[in-house]
Amino acid sequence: MLEREIEQGLRPMTNKDYQRVIRRYLIPFFGKYNLTSLDSNLVREFEIWRNQKIGHMPIASTLMTHSAAYNRVIELAMDKGWISQQFNVPRLSRRGAKSKARPGFTAEEVQQLLAFMPAWCESGHRHTGRQIKLLLRDYVELLLTTGMRCGKESMNMLWQHIEWHTDKGQRYLRIWVSGKTGGRWHYPKDGIIRVVLDNHSAHISKETMAYLGTRPGRFVYIHTPKHGSWLNLIECAFSKMARTFLRHIRVDSIEQLKERISKGIAEINESPVILRWNKFDLGVY
Numbered sequence: 001m002l003e004r005e006i007e008q009g010l011r012p013m014t015n016k017d018y019q020r021v022i023r024r025y026l027i028p029f030f031g032k033y034n035l036t037s038l039d040s041n042l043v044r045e046f047e048i049w050r051n052q053k054i055g056h057m058p059i060a061s062t063l064m065t066h067s068a069a070y071n072r073v074i075e076l077a078m079d080k081g082w083i084s085q086q087f088n089v090p091r092l093s094r095r096g097a098k099s100k101a102r103p104g105f106t107a108e109e110v111q112q113l114l115a116f117m118p119a120w121c122e123s124g125h126r127h128t129g130r131q132i133k134l135l136l137r138d139y140v141e142l143l144l145t146t147g148m149r150c151g152k153e154s155m156n157m158l159w160q161h162i163e164w165h166t167d168k169g170q171r172y173l174r175i176w177v178s179g180k181t182g183g184r185w186h187y188p189k190d191g192i193i194r195v196v197l198d199n200h201s202a203h204i205s206k207e208t209m210a211y212l213g214t215r216p217g218r219f220v221y222i223h224t225p226k227h228g229s230w231l232n233l234i235e236c237a238f239s240k241m242a243r244t245f246l247r248h249i250r251v252d253s254i255e256q257l258k259e260r261i262s263k264g265i266a267e268i269n270e271s272p273v274i275l276r277w278n279k280f281d282l283g284v285y
Helices: 002-007 012-030 040-054 060-080 107-122 127-146 206-213 233-243 254-269
Strands: 162-167 170-179 182-186 193-197 219-223 281-284
Touching: 002 012, 012 040, 012 060, 107 127, 233 254
Parallel strands: 193 219
Antiparallel strands: 162 170, 170 182, 219 281
């Protein structure tokens, strides 16, 4: 059931946490017992055993994850008819100490990091490596200026999640992020915003340039070459997949499709083609 929900994109991180709890704690302890033998004494024994295995008293958020995973197992057992709906199942405790906030960077540390990154981005002998460093720099600046959590929140961000917002006469960009802690707005009020886009007339119009001139040091425009529309790597990759290893195929399951895509990508990677931009317009406004 958890695997199916993960495949469907339903709370994948949370469900993976449940799987980890079931495999690491619930099965090793309760695996030798019949479900009908569950009672408060056995549950208390499990909690003592688990805490010793962890090495300390779990915090409240960990206990809530363990309790939720345990409840999912009990609910499945009742749905399958393995135990009666009237069976009085003892529950795991959720009481624990609240988690402490992780330490953040000081203002001095942030300035040292930002001062270090330009020279770091230029270091290295390979063009690909330098481009990856530029991407990492942008990623770090985005996290610093928004307070966004790295990982799921930033990886899920789309263009449609970015919009203008006015507060007390000041206009800001705000970004909608959604992750394990729920959805919320972030406001990147400082820092440089780098935009990679093609040379469409709307992107280089007089009106656009005039507006950018009113925000010096705020935006960096990086235009792809006018003669290089094929550099849209996403469209290029999907086109190649559709024309080659996905052409006229039939599959019986999502797993078979995943296996075919993984095999096709592996075949492509056997003879990689490195794209090098010889001409590009780097505009700083």
